[in-house]
Amino acid sequence: MDRVPVLKLGDILIVSIQIDLQDQSVLALQEDLADKVVQTGARGVIIDITAVEIIDSFIGRMLSTIASITRLLDAETVVVGMRPAVAITLVELGLSLGGVRTALNLEKGVALLNHLDGARLAVAPR
Amino acid sequence: MTSSGELPINGNGDVVLVRQEVRAAALEAGLSLVDQTKIVTAASELARNALVYAGGGRVRIEIVRNGVRAGLRLTFSDDGPGIPDIEQALVDGWTTGNGLGLGLSGSRRLVDEFDLRSAPGEGTLITVTKWAR
Structure with missing residues (x-):
């Protein structure tokens, strides 16, 4: 089974999926990310799916699950780089990826996380 | 029919x-990028279903012709327990496993033709076709 590497950049974890995902790899990624978020105290996770050619209901559900898990661990997940054909297919399949934030690319994903963090600091007690 | 092949579905790999073989055949059949993505996604759902609900199965991949139109036809078969209530199995959100219940109903929306034959104890045969536009 191939494992997807998790990279750390400042307080953001970045995952770029470059392989055709086996179900086992997706499950392993979920656990790796949860561990890494706690270990590093990351405030955000970016999952880059630019190279991903299809998302079926299993992979889609895992993206939602990862977003929910990291949110419980105080980190927001943003999925970036979804191909237009993948978006069209997901909607027709009936999968809305509820609770998953998306951005068009890595740069916009980082900007979104910074924005969310700024909003969080603004309301946090000093 | 111009070409065909059969693949076993016995594990996650x-x-x-x-998915890779269906993608290659979809390209050969002249499907657009969006249609390729749809049929590959449907194939992924149906292959996983065969694995999860029947413990395995096989798929035949064929490029078919209807006059000047080319298309891709996938035939999934397994010797699993079969589906007792086909109508119910095709309802969004219905599942006997732990999935989302989108495999069958979602796959049907992603293809042009969908045929499901099954009976308890007699396995399941699903044929889907996507035509090039």
Whole structure:
């Protein structure tokens, strides 16, 4: 089974999926990310799916699950780089990826996380 | 029919192989990028279903012709327990496993033709076709 590497950049974890995902790899990624978020105290996770050619209901559900898990661990997940054909297919399949934030690319994903963090600091007690 | 091949579905690695073979055949049949993505996604759902609910199965991949139109036809078969209530199995959100219940109903929306034959104890045969536009 191939494992997807998790990279750390400042307080953001970045995952770029470059392989055709086996179900086992997706499950392993979920656990790796949860561990890494706690270990590093990351405030955000970016999952880059630019190279991903299809998302079926299993992979889609895992993206939602990862977003929910990291949110419980105080980190927001943003999925970036979804191909237009993948978006069209997901909607027709009936999968809305509820609770998953998306951005068009890595740069916009980082900007979104910074924005969310700024909003969080603004309301946090000093 | 111009070309065909049959692939086994016996493990998670096979689901990935099925996706790759279906992608290659979809390209050969002249499907657009969006239609390729749809049929590959449907193939992934149906291959996983065969694995999860029947413990395995196989898929035949064929490029078919209807006059000047080319298309891709996938025939999934397994010797599993079969589906007692086909109508119910095709309802969004219905599942006897722990999935989302989108495999069958979602796959049907992603293809042009969908045929499901099954009976308890007699396995399941699903044929889907996507035509080039």
